[in-house]
Amino acid sequence: MKIQTTRDDHLIAWLAALAITIHIAESALPSPLPGVKPGLANVITIIALLMFGWRTAVWVNLLRVVGGSLLIGSFLTPTFVLSLTGALASLIALGLATRVPGRGFSAIGYSLLAAQAHMAGQFAAAYWLFIPHAALLNLLPLLMTAALLFGLVSGRIAGTMLQRMTYRTALPPL
Amino acid sequence: MASTQPQQTTLAPPRGSLYVNVATLLLITAMLAGCDRPRTYENQFLAFGTLVEITIHGAERELAEMAFEVARRDFAHMHAAWHAWQPSALTRVNTAIAAGESIDVDADVLPLIERAKSLSRRSRGLFNPAIGRLVELWGFHTDDYTGRRPPSDARIRALIDQNPSMDDLTLEGSQLSSTNPNVQLDFGAYAKGYGIGLVAEHLRAMGIENLIVNAGGDLRAIGAHGDRPWRIGIRHPREQGVFASVETDGDESVFTSGDYERYFEFKDTRYHHILDPRSGYPARHTTSVTVIHTNPGVADAAATALFVAGPSHWPAVAQAMGVRDVMLIDDQGRAHLTASMAARVEFEIDLPPKAVVHDRS
Amino acid sequence: MTRADKAGLTVSLLALLTLYGYLWTGIGPANQVTVTAAGETRVFSLGHDQRIAVSGSRGESIIEIEQGRARFVTSPCSGKVCVHTGWLARAGDTAACVPNGVIVSLTGHGKQYDSINF
Known part of the structure; x- marks a missing residue:
């Protein structure tokens, strides 16, 4: 049996694979604070968003979360739940951000929003589902600061990558 | 999946890593909650016929616990001795x-x-x-x-x-x-001030440098909360919540007498417990008086005396009693303040439609 | 950076500052109710609405938690000072039924005032 795949499927798979690679590489990095990671896979989501539209970004990001967790072995564990909540929050933020009229956001703005929404979503899940302790709120400003910084960094990376990429074909937005 | 197997062993964090993470989180949480600064300890209990709250900053837990117990016993003792x-x-x-x-x-x-x-x-x-x-x-x-x-x-x-x-x-x-058999002593307007003073003194003698003794809303605050002064909220005499605040300096007592503390209503008139010794009736035209003074007994007695004196005569009585920081809320909701009080009170809401500052010069 | 980017960054920075101000200066919301009766202390979350019956020395006081606030609904005392205190909403707010020996106070992340004068 042969499954028909479209060009879009390949594209999504390709981007998702990249994102998963980054995701896994990052998960092996030591982290100064739990919950603080550069979130470089965010770069791929932003590139997918800007080159191929929000729907592609959704696919790529969700595949990253599911695929990445399967490979790491955290599928359906609390880590996965946190990761998924973060991804969903950032996708919702990006979806809303694409509706901004005019020139709208560039890579850095999208990345900033995505990173912060990701952190906020993840924190909310951690707080409500796992550790509903008031003192945990003390961490929130630090976590959001980290999200802001990493959002700017990965936005910068995504912007540079987009600039250097040569568009061999002009793909219509999906 | 077989091909990913070796990868998984090298890259995947050990199973249960989440729990390691959660543990770290909890640890940091505990650290942030527990030992970031010198702790503030609080204890509330019912004594002296009212709610007593002791706040202690920057002392060892054992000492604070001991202080709560001492305060509790002191108040119980005074309550029994001074009951009217x-x-x-x-x-x-x-x-x-x-x-x-x-x-x-x-x-x-x-x-x-x-x-x-x-x-x-x-x-x-x-x-x-x-x-x-x-x-x-x-x-x-x-x-x-x-x-x-x-x-x-x-x-x-x-x-x-x-x-x-x-x-x-x-x-x-x-x-x-x-010389007058009709004298009957009732220290309702003084015992609390004097008592709060004694308890605070007792706790200070135990080596506690930063504390607040609050009994039924009247308080003596000594020292500070770390690097900032103690912040005292003054409750609105008619509505819920705090309408003004002051910061205390060194050793100060904040006392308020209000017509809302003990009262009954009869035919739509409020009869409260602050009686005018001249007329024999509850003093009129005043809603509350707040006094700040270094001596809690003086602050207590002055709050009552100025309440009775009323919106037009209080400045002279304040001067006679050696009280500088006064805020009187009259029955129209206006705030009357001495200049020194106006300089330190921070209004949290725009309650006073008119705040009248009395300059004693 | 586009105009939207700059606006996004500005809003983020402001939000972050607010967050620090709100969570690190101790002016936070209350999140728990501490109920003390007959020397026994119980803690409830302000998160879910409920009515709590507390046995004091004179009888039962009813305490209501609703929308992050708490209050005395009834108490077996004559003065009803506790009921008149109304809703407690901020960390540090306290009401007590002295005759029945019941204290209700809100505890939370931080208190705006160290002590309340009234």
Whole structure:
């Protein structure tokens, strides 16, 4: 049996694979604070968003979360739940951000929003589902600061990558 | 998946890594909650017929716990000694005065009488702890106000005509005698101030440098909360919540007398417990008076005296009592403040439609 | 950076500052109710609405938690000072039924005032 795949499927798979690679590489990095990671896979989501539209970004990001967790072995564990909540929050933020009229956001703005929404979503899940302790709120400003910084960094990376990429074909937005 | 197997062993964090993460989180949480700064310890208990709250900053936990226990015992002791209508050292004094006998006053009560005598004179008799019979007549010697109605004018007049005053009392050593058998001591407007002062002093002697002793809303604050001063919220006399705040400096007491503390209503009129010793009726035209002073007893007595003095006469009485920081809220909701009080009060809401600053010059 | 980017960054920075101000200066919301009766202390979350019956020395006081606030609904005392205190909403707010020996106070992340004068 042969499954028909479209060009879009390949594209999504390709981007998702990249994102998963980054995701896994990052998960092996030591982290100064739990919950603080550069979130470089965010770069791929932003590139997918800007080159191929929000729907592609959704696919790529969700595949990253599911695929990445399967490979790491955290599928359906609390880590996965946190990761998924973060991804969903950032996708919702990006979806809303694409509706901004005019020139709208560039890579850095999208990345900033995505990173912060990701952190906020993840924190909310951690707080409500796992550790509903008031003192945990003390961490929130630090976590959001980290999200802001990493959002700017990965936005910068995504912007540079987009600039250097040569568009061999002009793909219509999906 | 077979090909990813080796990868998984090298890259995947050990199973249960989440729990490691959660543990770290909890640890950091505990650290942030626990040992970021010197702790503030608080304890609330019911004593002295009211809610007492002790706040201690920057002392060891054991010492703080001990202090709470000491404060609890002190308040219980004073409550028993100074009770105005249940058998106490004070009621024994009152019984003797009524019988026209002189009495050797208990050491717990003696300083109360001495200090109240001088404060009463300085307040021009507006702070008058000798009117216990009047307080009793109005029924403020019980907590049950159901179906309460004001006493008859004639009975009030009869008590006022007897003119009970602290000046009727003579002290020789601890021997007390009265020229007026109608004097009945009730330290409702002073005992709390004096008591809070004693407890705070006791805790300070135990080595606690930063503390607040708050009994039923009146308080003495000593020291500071770390690198910032203690912040005191002043509750709105009519609505919920805090409407103003002050920061205390060094050792200061903040006392408020209000018509909302103990009162009953009869035919749409509010009869509260702050009686004007001249008329025998609840003092009119004032809603509340807040006084800040270094001596909690003075602050307590002055809050009552200035409440009775009312919106137009309080500045003179404040001066006579040596009280600088005063805020009076009148029955129109206006705030009257001394210049020094206006400089330190921070209004949290725009309550006072008009704030009148009285410059004593 | 586009105009939207700059706006996004500005809003993020402001939000972050607010967050620090709100969570690190101790002016936070209350999140728990501490109920003390007969020397026994119980803690409830302000998170879910409920009515709590507390046995004091005179009888039962009813405490209501609703929308992150708490209050005395009834108490077996004559003065009803506790009921008149109304809703407690901020960390540090306290109401007590002295005759029944019941104290209700809100505890939370931080208190705006160290002590309340009234």
